[in-house]
Amino acid sequence: MPEPVHAYSCPLFWTEYEGHCYRYFPINKTWAEADLYCAEFSIGIRSAKLASIHSWQENVFVYDLVNSRVPGIPTDIWTGLNDLRQEGHFEWTDGSSYDYQYWDGSQPDDGIHSIPEEEDCVQICTALLE
Incomplete structure (x- = not known):
């Protein structure tokens, strides 16, 4: 009789969500x-990436x-979304598809309203999620 397959459990201090492990680091x-x-924080074949x-x-x-x-929290959280390889073409660092785009207004906007006008990486402004 084959041994039962156990679900992957996350390391200590990490939280599982739909088969993935998450951890927030309050580091600037x-x-x-x-x-x-x-x-x-990569372990074996499981690579750790920004969310x-x-x-x-x-x-x-x-957010929770x-x-x-x-x-x-009025803090911002880095995500793995960026357009570093090709300007205007956003992709996740883990290679997954860019299939969810619930952003504020015309975000991400590549920093057209900031100085310098160069924002290639995306963060969540948690104050806007409530």
Whole structure:
């Protein structure tokens, strides 16, 4: 008789959502620094990446996860979404499809209203999720 297949469990301090493990780190880093920092938590064939979001439910899960660690958060969270390889073509660092696009107004806008006019990486402004 074959052994039962056990669901993957997340490491200590990580939270599982639909087969993926999430963790919020309240550390101030640039997008590139955060991306590298996440990679340090890769275990075997399971690579750690900045979060990719594919549904409203997952968006709410990420918000709730951060809010449970930093109540009353007016903080921004880096995601894995970026257009570093090709300007205007957004993709997730984990290679998954860009199939969820619930952003404020005309975001992401590549920083056309900021100085310098160059924003290649996307963050969630948690104050807007409530």
